[in-house]
Each structure stands twice: as structure tokens, then as C-alpha cells.
Amino acid sequence: MTHVAQIKVPATYMRGGTSKGVFFRLQDLPPAAQVPGAARDALLLRVIGSPDPYGKQIDGMGGATSSTSKTVILSKSSRPDHDVDYLFGQVSIDKAFVDWSGNCGNLSAAVGAFAISGGMVEASRIPQDGIATVRVWQANIGKTIIAHVPITGGAVQETGDFELDGVTFPAAEVQLEFMDPAADEEGGGGSMFPTGNLVDDLEVPGVGTLKATMINAGIPTVFVNAEAIGYTGTELQDAINGDPKALAMFETIRAHGALRMGLIQNLDEAATRQHTPKVAFVAKPKDYVSSSGKQVAAADVDLLVRALSMGKLHHAMMGTAAVAIGTAAAIPGTLVNLAAGGGERNAVRFGHPSGTLRVGAQASQVNGEWSVTKAIMSRSARVLMEGWVRVPGDCF
Incomplete structure (x- = not known):
């Protein structure tokens, strides 16, 4: 041999x-x-x-x-x-x-x-x-x-x-x-909002009709409100990753969001496109304890965000999704912006399972179309x- x-x-x-x-x-x-x-x-x-x-x-x-x-x-x-x-x-x-x-x-x-x-x-x-x-x-x-x-x-x-x-x-x-960071190549003909709307009614079989912000910035992301799917926004990984029904629900939301964003042509394609889009849920600030045991106070953040990557709740936040969060937060009327209190802003600090993260974005509206010149964040x-x-x- x-x-x-x-x-x-x-x-x-x-x-x-x-x-x-x-x-x-x-x-x-x-x-x-x-x-x-x-x-x-x-x-x-x-x-x-x-x-x-x-x-x-x-x-x-x-x-x-x-x-x-x-x-x-x-x-x-x-x-x-x-x-x-x-x-x-x-x-x-x-x-x-x-x-x-x-x-x-x-x-x-x-x-x-x-x-x-x-x-x-x-x-x-x-x-x-x-x-x-x-x-x-x-x-x-x-x-x-x-x-x-x-x-x-x-x-x-x-x-x-x-x-x-x-x-x-x-x-x-x-x-x-x-x-x-608003992608040119990922569906929607280069539009930051592929559907043309800041908020859509997304019909998800078995879940219902959800308000959703579907944005193409950093990475294609589908944002929904935490309370609309039975969450508070303070969840840590085990609360979702140990729940097969929850994971199946999020994958269904992700697949239908991908279809509406023009990233796939039929639902079956979602299974071979695990990396994009991301799905995330947002909520207004609340006190919670992070996965390290660190206390995060409502006063420390502008909003709460939890995001899934490759079918599981992320332990912190994907950098590309943070770009999507910062961009959406800078545009009045998106679900992310509304969770952060609404209005114009050029930076946001959000709470995630491991703690907090600040991301800045410079967004402007020209001829009715939103664009973002850059998003900024610090990593190591x-x-x-x-x-x-x-x-x-x-x-x-």
C-alpha cells in the first residue's frame, strides 16, 4: 500500500x-x-x-x-x-x-x-x-x-x-x-437598499410578516426588531445556539431576506451561500451581563444588536456587520436608527454578547439615494x- x-x-x-x-x-x-x-x-x-x-x-x-x-x-x-x-x-x-x-x-x-x-x-x-x-x-x-x-x-x-x-x-x-462600503456587486444594482426601502414588510412563512431593514453596506444584512421575534436583545449565545427551532427560524428569515435583496434567485440557493446575507436583531438599550460577566448598562450604549453568522449567534460582532450597523444607524428611519433613538448621527455604540463596540459612518442623501463615504472602527x-x-x- x-x-x-x-x-x-x-x-x-x-x-x-x-x-x-x-x-x-x-x-x-x-x-x-x-x-x-x-x-x-x-x-x-x-x-x-x-x-x-x-x-x-x-x-x-x-x-x-x-x-x-x-x-x-x-x-x-x-x-x-x-x-x-x-x-x-x-x-x-x-x-x-x-x-x-x-x-x-x-x-x-x-x-x-x-x-x-x-x-x-x-x-x-x-x-x-x-x-x-x-x-x-x-x-x-x-x-x-x-x-x-x-x-x-x-x-x-x-x-x-x-x-x-x-x-x-x-x-x-x-x-x-x-x-x-455599500457594495456594488451584491444585488440591487449597486443600491445600498436593494428593495428601495429603508424598512420593508418581509413575509416569512411560519414566522409572520416582519418589519425589516435590508441593507448592503459592509456585508448584506437583514435587520429585524428583537421583540417581533420574541427576544429582548440581551441574549447570549446559549439562549439561541442551543435552540434548534430558533436557529431554523433565523435561517428562514435569512433565506427570505436574501431572496428579497436579489442575492439569490430561489430559496434553495441560500444553503450554498452561508456567509451572506447576515441576519441580526435590534432593540433599545437595556442593562445586561455580557458573556465575560461584565455588566453593560443601558446608559453605556445607543442600542443592542445580536447577529448570526454561519447559522449561529456570533459571540461578539462581525466587523462587516458592524459596518452595516453603523451605516444603518446613520440613516434616519431604519430599524437600527430607530432602535438607537432616531435622528441623525455619525457614530453609534452598540451592545453585543461580549460587550460594546463603537462604529462611525458618514452617510448622505443625494437625489433621494443614500450613500456612505466610509465607516470607521478600531480593532486589533x-x-x-x-x-x-x-x-x-x-x-x-
Whole structure:
């Protein structure tokens, strides 16, 4: 019996925001995986440890949650005024597919650091001490992200005193600017509100007719009111992830929202598009205890938001969904804006299961159409391990 040897692929395991993922330089991938297609997907699935019917990803680098089943491929950008191209793959845990339909806002915080360390940013653009501005082309959605990466002694500074709810230890602050985050490529002909409305009546079989704000900013997201589906907005993960009926309800809402947003042509397609859209529910501020035991007071936040990713309630908040929250909050009349008290605003602090997060957005209305110039938030990132990942040589 012959045995196939394992191969080594240069890789870096990084935390970005409240997510973790395996980062690759495009040039380091095996030739067959340097182009989009079945070979690339098969390689990344094996790296992460999917598909895993046990749902644990024991035989791979994944952590069996949507926040830790992630891959990133970076390359020097061929686009003018950009340093690096960033491609994100959300790896399904229990199914054999990689979803390329959206960005990961949290891992965006690690892209600048990886690009600098990987030699993908011109040395002349990196100060000896200060802030390096890395211009990132987000290839999944065709958008620009500006990452402001702290530099000390000519190298990326990873340690610091910036605290991020959902991350145990402090680190250096990385400010991100998501430029013109209303996606052009994701349905709706480029409209931030694909249905043309700030609030729609969304008919969901078995649930009812829900008021919904369906927005295309950061990542396509369907927002509903917590009380309309029997929640308060103070829920932690176990309250929903341990309830199969609740998860099925949210998936039904997500599928029908995707259909109304024009992201899919029939409901069956939703099963093969797990990463987008997201579904979230909002509520007015209330006191609650976060998952770490930290008390969050109603006075500390403008509203409460809980969001689902890959079929489960997220332990904190997806970075791209935070962009959607900030953008929707800046537009009077959306469900997010109304939960935050209504009116015009250029920043919002919201409560999520792990604590709070502030995100800013600059929105304006021109000829009846809303647009947003950028959304801003701070995250942190650091290298956890670097070297090679190993996979069986015949896995792709």
C-alpha cells in the first residue's frame, strides 16, 4: 500500500478583531491553488479541517465556529493606489464548500500587518516609528479598506493597551476605514437598499410578516426588531445556539431576506451561500451581563444588536456587520436608527454578547439615494503562529 506524503505550505495563523484565520501569500500556495477553483477550495477545506460531520474540525486549523473557520489569501496589488489584494474565504464547518461571497471585517484588521511583514508593502511607505497606512483592495466585494497599522522600530507593533470586547488580552489598536462600503456587486444594482426601502414588510412563512431593514453596506444584512421575534436583545449565545427551532427560524428569515435583496434567485440557493446575507436583531438599550460577566448598562450604549453568522449567534460582532450597523444607524428611519433613538448621527455604540463596540459612518442623501463615504472602527490583531501548515499531498 502506498502512502501519500504531506506537503508543507507557508502560512501564518492570525487573530484579527474577534476572529482567527489562516493567512497565505498567493505566491506561496501550490500552483493549482493559485487560481480560483476546485483545487484551491479543496486545499483550504483540508487546511481548516472540513467538512467535519462531528462539527469540531479536530483534523485541521479551524476552531469549529464561524469566527475561527476562516482563510485569507493576499497578494501584491496590481490596482493603482493600492498595496495589497485581500481575498477572504469563509470555510463551511460541516459541508464541503468555501464561501467567497463576502468580506471578513474582523480579519481585515490583520491584513495590513500581514502585508507589511510579508513584504507586500513598499518599504518607503513604512515609517521607522508611527503609523503605516496600508491601502487594501477587498477582492470579494470590490471595495477599498484603509488600515492604519502601528509601527515601532520599523516593524509592526502588535502589543499595546487597546481593549476590545470579545478578545481576552489587550493589543495595539488598528484603525480601519471601510471606504464607500455599500457594495456594488451584491444585488440591487449597486443600491445600498436593494428593495428601495429603508424598512420593508418581509413575509416569512411560519414566522409572520416582519418589519425589516435590508441593507448592503459592509456585508448584506437583514435587520429585524428583537421583540417581533420574541427576544429582548440581551441574549447570549446559549439562549439561541442551543435552540434548534430558533436557529431554523433565523435561517428562514435569512433565506427570505436574501431572496428579497436579489442575492439569490430561489430559496434553495441560500444553503450554498452561508456567509451572506447576515441576519441580526435590534432593540433599545437595556442593562445586561455580557458573556465575560461584565455588566453593560443601558446608559453605556445607543442600542443592542445580536447577529448570526454561519447559522449561529456570533459571540461578539462581525466587523462587516458592524459596518452595516453603523451605516444603518446613520440613516434616519431604519430599524437600527430607530432602535438607537432616531435622528441623525455619525457614530453609534452598540451592545453585543461580549460587550460594546463603537462604529462611525458618514452617510448622505443625494437625489433621494443614500450613500456612505466610509465607516470607521478600531480593532486589533496579532500573529499567533507562523511557519507551515501541512496537508496530505493528494487533498486538492
